Amino acid sequence: MSAVRSLVLVSGDPQSLARGASDVFSALQAEIKRLGLQDEISLLMTGDLGRHDALPLVIVYPEATIYGPVKPENVPWLVEEHLYKGRIVPELQASAAELTGQIAWLTARQGTLPAEQRVVLRRAGLIDPEDIEEYIAHDGYEALGKAVTQMSPQEVIEEIVQSGLRGRGGAGFPTGIKWRFVAQVDNYPRYIICNADESEPGTFKDRLILEGDPHSIIEAMTIAAYAVGAQEGYIYVRGEYTLAQQRLQTAIEQAQALGFLGDNIFGRDFRFNIHIHTGAGAYICGEETALIESLEGKRGEPRPRPPYPTTHGLWGKPTVVNNVETLANVPAIILHGANWYRQMGTKNSPGTKVYTMLGNVNVTGLIEVPMGITLREVIAIYAKGMKNGATFKLAQTGGSSGSIIPASLQDTPMDFDSYSRAGVSLGSGALLICDENTCVVDLARVLLRFFACESCGKCTPCRVGGQRARQILTNIAEGVGSLSDLDDLETISTHLYNLSNCGLGQTAGVPIRDILRHFRAEVEAHIRLKVCPTGVCAMSGRRVKVR
Amino acid sequence: MALKVQSRTDISAAVQAAVERHGTTAEALVPILSDVNRALGFLPQDAMTAISRSLRIPPSQVLSTASFYQMLSTRPRGKHVIKFCESAPCHVMGGRLVWKALQDALGLEPGQTSADGQWTLLTTSCPGVCGVGPVLIIDDEVHGNVTPEKVPEILAQYQEGGTSQ
Numbered sequence: 001m002s003a004v005r006s007l008v009l010v011s012g013d014p015q016s017l018a019r020g021a022s023d024v025f026s027a028l029q030a031e032i033k034r035l036g037l038q039d040e041i042s043l044l045m046t047g048d049l050g051r052h053d054a055l056p057l058v059i060v061y062p063e064a065t066i067y068g069p070v071k072p073e074n075v076p077w078l079v080e081e082h083l084y085k086g087r088i089v090p091e092l093q094a095s096a097a098e099l100t101g102q103i104a105w106l107t108a109r110q111g112t113l114p115a116e117q118r119v120v121l122r123r124a125g126l127i128d129p130e131d132i133e134e135y136i137a138h139d140g141y142e143a144l145g146k147a148v149t150q151m152s153p154q155e156v157i158e159e160i161v162q163s164g165l166r167g168r169g170g171a172g173f174p175t176g177i178k179w180r181f182v183a184q185v186d187n188y189p190r191y192i193i194c195n196a197d198e199s200e201p202g203t204f205k206d207r208l209i210l211e212g213d214p215h216s217i218i219e220a221m222t223i224a225a226y227a228v229g230a231q232e233g234y235i236y237v238r239g240e241y242t243l244a245q246q247r248l249q250t251a252i253e254q255a256q257a258l259g260f261l262g263d264n265i266f267g268r269d270f271r272f273n274i275h276i277h278t279g280a281g282a283y284i285c286g287e288e289t290a291l292i293e294s295l296e297g298k299r300g301e302p303r304p305r306p307p308y309p310t311t312h313g314l315w316g317k318p319t320v321v322n323n324v325e326t327l328a329n330v331p332a333i334i335l336h337g338a339n340w341y342r343q344m345g346t347k348n349s350p351g352t353k354v355y356t357m358l359g360n361v362n363v364t365g366l367i368e369v370p371m372g373i374t375l376r377e378v379i380a381i382y383a384k385g386m387k388n389g390a391t392f393k394l395a396q397t398g399g400s401s402g403s404i405i406p407a408s409l410q411d412t413p414m415d416f417d418s419y420s421r422a423g424v425s426l427g428s429g430a431l432l433i434c435d436e437n438t439c440v441v442d443l444a445r446v447l448l449r450f451f452a453c454e455s456c457g458k459c460t461p462c463r464v465g466g467q468r469a470r471q472i473l474t475n476i477a478e479g480v481g482s483l484s485d486l487d488d489l490e491t492i493s494t495h496l497y498n499l500s501n502c503g504l505g506q507t508a509g510v511p512i513r514d515i516l517r518h519f520r521a522e523v524e525a526h527i528r529l530k531v532c533p534t535g536v537c538a539m540s541g542r543r544v545k546v547r
Numbered sequence: 548m549a550l551k552v553q554s555r556t557d558i559s560a561a562v563q564a565a566v567e568r569h570g571t572t573a574e575a576l577v578p579i580l581s582d583v584n585r586a587l588g589f590l591p592q593d594a595m596t597a598i599s600r601s602l603r604i605p606p607s608q609v610l611s612t613a614s615f616y617q618m619l620s621t622r623p624r625g626k627h628v629i630k631f632c633e634s635a636p637c638h639v640m641g642g643r644l645v646w647k648a649l650q651d652a653l654g655l656e657p658g659q660t661s662a663d664g665q666w667t668l669l670t671t672s673c674p675g676v677c678g679v680g681p682v683l684i685i686d687d688e689v690h691g692n693v694t695p696e697k698v699p700e701i702l703a704q705y706q707e708g709g710t711s712q
Contacts, residue, residue, distance in 0.1 A: 198675060199672060199673060199675070200673070201634035201635050201636055201672065201673035201677075202634065202635065202636040202673060202677050203673070203675065203677075204675035204676065204677060204678070207675050238675075239581065239616075239618045240618075240674050240675070241675070242687075277574070277577075277578065278577070278578055278581060279577070279616075279618075280577050280580065280581050280616035280617070280618045280619050281616050281617030281618035281619070281671075282615060282616050282617060283672050294577060295574055296573055296574055297573040297574050297575070297576030297577060297602075297604070297608075297612060298576075298608070298611075298612060299611055299612055299615040300615060300616070356677065356678075358636045358640075358677050358678070358680070359636065359639055359640065360639070360640075364677075364678050365678055396635055399673075430636070430677075432635055432636050432639060434639055438639055442638075443635060443638075443639070446633070446634075446635050446638045447635055449633065450633070450634060450635070450672060453670075453672065454672060456615075536643075
């Protein structure tokens with residue numbers, strides 16, 4: 001996929017095909033060729049673009065103009081006007097009313113740039129993060145005021161439940177339900193913890209939120225505290241994030257000075273304080289129970305769950321643990337309401353998601369887009385295509401909460417449910433996009449090395465399984481693996497999933513499962529032919545003893 | 548971060564400052580250990596004993612916590628600590644060759660300190676600066692977009708009289 005001027009997608013679901021999508025596609029192909037545009041325009045037949053009454057659909061990027069229903073006889077006009085002369089053809093555009101599902105949000109796009117839709121990052125980069133006045137000037141602390149003065153704690157919880165906000169740390173648990181659990185437990189004190197121990201490889205969204213808009217986290221935590229009846233909050237920040245720590249400290253002091261934290265917030269009988277707690281470098285502390293152990297001054301070893309932190313959290317008390325990105329959504333939801341929030345994203349995964357784009361693409365960095373966008377769109381539009389015109393091979397969605405996504409799944413909408421149906425995971429939002437020069441054995445070996453290093457060692461499956469899998473993969477990468485190793489790898493992967501105590505171990509086997517499911521031939525080539533098809537692995541013939 | 552024998556007064560001053568800053572509750576343990584580690588370069592036995600007394604926590608728990616976290620060290624480290632990111636994003640963007648160049652230049656295995664006390668070589672999991680991978684961190688300075696050719700240049704910045712930082 002090289003960088004092209006425009007990307008044209010034709011819906012190719014059965015319904016569209018029944019209505020002549022193939023003819024539209026060939027007409028587009030012929031017309032683009034007739035005008036000599038084939039090198040500048042990439043034309044693709046995709047899967048289902050969403051249920052609607054305007055099939056077949058033609059979507060032209062980067063403008064994200066949606067045409068439909070398109071008939072073959074419309075094509076010459078459409079191509080000449082839009083792709084040749086650059087003028088949108090309003091007569092052929094699908095009306096917004098006819099569009100539902102995953103592409104409805106595209107109609108909200110304006111201008112010619114591929115619009116991002118920013119909720120979480122709406123202020124990042126626009127305001128001075130060290131000046132509370134600027135935050136207030138951009139609707140800051142308005143949501144807190146609304147919650148505390150106009151809503152009961154139950155109403156706040158209901159609003160979040162209704163919004164359908166789901167945890168952005170990787171697991172996707174409904175945030176409002178979590179708050180409700182904590183509010184229901186008759187045990188005091190209760191605590192709010194913001195999990196800012198972001199360490200999934202390839203993820204740095206939370207750092208940008210904390211550095212760019214620290215007050216939004218203070219405000220969100222205070223709203224959460226009001227909702228569940230907590231008086232103390234902790235932000236567990238990763239030790240390496242020194243700038244984020246300083247900015248949060250400044251933000252807390254400013255909020256205290258203006259009465260957004262402390263006693264009698266907004267003149268009500270409500271007090272809340274926030275403490276910053278700095279981690280000391282342990283990936284596992286991103287797991288919520290390990291984080292709590294670490295906060296209590298111990299080794300960051302996860303607790304068995306249940307009981308969950310909602311009933312037995314910090315110091316054994318009911319505790320809300322929310323990810324930074326999750327919390328950053330809260331003020332906007334309270335301010336604009338659950339219905340506003342539900343207009344973005346998909347039915348079961350409303351809202352936006354922040355992704356970090358990395359790897360062999362032309363543009364890397366952070367984007368915030370509605371849930372339900374596809375990987376193909378991310379690569380073609382936001383990442384501006386693969387580097388050096390290479391071919392997309394796979395994407396890795398980051399650390400222990402993600403999986404390896406082959407090119408065949410690049411048209412799957414990126415939301416919690418579509419991904420879990422496809423057997424993959426969205427993870428923390430890192431998109432490590434790899435081209436055909438990436439070796440899956442090498443990649444899995446690096447990931448397993450990570451898990452083996454970061455295992456806390458408390459439970460045996462993870463401590464031993466991770467090491468063994470890493471050794472076996474190393475042997476395969478050195479050209480001394482055997483086919484029976486693959487059976488062993490599958491067994492280890494299953495055992496890791498079934499027997500490990502926490503999420504780290506449970507997902508440590510996922511890279512193995514994914515490469516064997518999607519790229520088995522390539523793995524077997526290392527063993528049967530003693531060749532690494534991409535030429536990455538050393539194949540030196542040195543054997544590591546598997547213990 | 549010097550490889551020198553810490554005097555008792557240095558140690559008790561560092562512990563006292565950290566305890567005053569973070570208090571003596573159990574939850575202050577990790578922040579105190581971090582502060583002392585930063586002040587002294589590592590956590591000497593005497594410092595951990597002093598912390599255990601101040602916080603009324605068994606010395607075994609202090610050691611167990613101190614030995615768990617990557618940013619804390621119970622052994623002396625070199626003058627400059629090099630942390631190389633070995634996570635998948637940096638690896639895919641060419642980190643493999645940078646790591647080899649780094650090891651060749653220093654002659655060290657991960658976790659080792661050079662005989663002259665100049666360098667400690669460590670690997671680290673993702674520090675979250677993947678936009679400029681491959682990344683290596685020397686002391687607290689981040690070097691991004693590193694290529695194998697750049698490795699000797701970067702190391703030289705720290706060698707000349709040890710004045711940089």
